[in-house]
Amino acid sequence: MGLSTEDDFKQKIQDGYIVESREEMTEGYRKALIVQLTVQADTELMSAPAYWMAARYAPSTNTQVSAHAIIQDELAHANIAYRLLEDVGESKEQLVYGRQPHEFKHPYGF
Structure with a gap:
């Protein structure tokens, strides 16, 4: 598929084609x-500390457990997105541990 133009590729997707591997993708x-x-992974990762602050000062055990469950979900969502990035050639280790704070991409920073 590497010889396909971006427009041909977009049309193929609009026609219902499902992209399943890096080899099928155009560079764009x-x-x-x-x-x-x-952006998705970074947003999920960056939301965990905010929920942690809420969990620390939760008014009841039930609320604290709920906040911890939300934190776990957010970190799992981040892990899924970072794992998908590995499938397209990115390093999860580099994305999580190898960037400076200002390099994270999330909507709160736009």
């Missing part, structure tokens, strides 16, 4: 997917 599609997944 891959780059857009990396940006989208990075």
Whole structure:
């Protein structure tokens, strides 16, 4: 599929084609997917500390347990997105541990 133009590729997707591997992607599609997944993963990861603050000062045990469950969900969602980024050639280790704070991409920073 590497010889396909971006427009041909977009039309193929609009016609119902499902992209399942990196080899099937155009470079433009891959780059857009990396940006989208990075924003998603970073947003999930960045939300965990905010919930932690809420959990620490929860008025009841039930509320605290609920907040901890939310934190676990957010971190799991981040892990899924970072794992998908590995499938398109990115390093999860680099994305999580190798960037400076200002390099994280999340909507709160736009």
